[in-house]
Amino acid sequence: MLGRERVGADADFFALGGDSVLATTVVARLREALDTGALPVRVLFAERTVARVCRRFAELEETPGRLEAVAAIWLEVEALSEEEIAARLG
Numbered sequence: 001m002l003g004r005e006r007v008g009a010d011a012d013f014f015a016l017g018g019d020s021v022l023a024t025t026v027v028a029r030l031r032e033a034l035d036t037g038a039l040p041v042r043v044l045f046a047e048r049t050v051a052r053v054c055r056r057f058a059e060l061e062e063t064p065g066r067l068e069a070v071a072a073i074w075l076e077v078e079a080l081s082e083e084e085i086a087a088r089l090g
Helices: 020-034 041-047 050-060 066-078 082-089
Strands: none
Touching (some): 041 050
């Protein structure tokens, strides 16, 4: 979203070119991917880095450990090929 291949955990979102529109889009995508509404956009403005935003979102989640579990599953699925996904679903 920032036009970079990789962004470090301690890189400042806004220093890398992020703005309020991108912040809203990033948080909306995170809410969808992590199946939660507990991610207020204001956290990205206050915390600014991936590492700090993640810590704050984990603190805000009503069920402790839930976001970490959902993220781990998402990353596992993301690493699968289309064929592997089809085989696991079939």
